[in-house]
Amino acid sequence: MFSKACEYGIRAMIYIAQRSRQGERVGLKDIAQGIDSPEAFMAKIMQALSRQGLVQSVKGPHGGFYMDTQASKITLAQVVRAIDGDHLFTGCGLGLTECNEKKPCPIHDEFKLIRNKIRSLLETTQVGEFNELLEKGVLHLKRI
Amino acid sequence: MFSKACEYGIRAMIYIAQRSRQGERVGLKDIAQGIDSPEAFMAKIMQALSRQGLVQSVKGPHGGFYMDTQASKITLAQVVRAIDGDHLFTGCGLGLTECNEKKPCPIHDEFKLIRNKIRSLLETTQVGEFNELLEKGVLHLKRI
């Protein structure tokens, strides 16, 4: 469904949203440990998200990544697009070079419904909406 | 969603179902051309499908791949499982090592619905059910 980079990216964004209330910063090490991802790879993903403005960063002592309040309204769809592009939202399920209404592949109609459900899920879900449940330990971002 | 190998595999199975009525054989070259896939790579995928009994094959002159009538009832889910395994049907959407009802990731509930829709689509779709529409040129297995 998503690339590894994208899975880490989504989990990281949700983690940062929860851990960086009123501008506190979350360090790379903290993120990698918090979502159980390889730290150096996570760095690359955070750089991409930061360049695209989905997350803020500050260098130096007490630096790290953070989000302001409205940034926690960023949707999972935005994160996915930033990392995996929008192939998932627009591409053909059977790998034809493009999804084409006029020249549909065998599963086009059904697949489009599913694709739209996925998009709808991701577009209506914000990285900041799990803060309380994560804090309560109801939801999890890693297994260990 | 699916790996390239799986996309080719599904398209090939649908192609063979349509092209191999009453035991006629479809050659590798024919398949690769018919679904626009790289021939040598397609060969590997066909070998896997053949080994797993999802398609029959005969060597030698006038050999090739074919399906008997009940084989055209093979579902897309069977093809996907044969090539990509069942991670798509059971795995966690955010890449946690397992999907766990008791320790759900943030999108677990919604993702499970989508996952089940995908599985349902694939389990209720048979490789042989597109024969007529493909013949009429309503459906397509390649773009060129």
Added chain:
DNA sequence: AATAAAAAAGACAAAAATATCCTTTATTCA
């Protein structure tokens, strides 16, 4: 029996995804 055709199998190659390491830049604090 010899030849040709076609899939099976094995070895190899290229590309992409995943992951790591090292250096540079910006920032804070003593």
Added chain:
DNA sequence: TGAATAAAGGATATTTTTGTCTTTTTTATT
């Protein structure tokens, strides 16, 4: 100002996926 800290960036390494090439095996035909 100097040292320490942490992200940014660049180069490299590993693994997986995708793809190709060659040889072998099986079968049909002459």
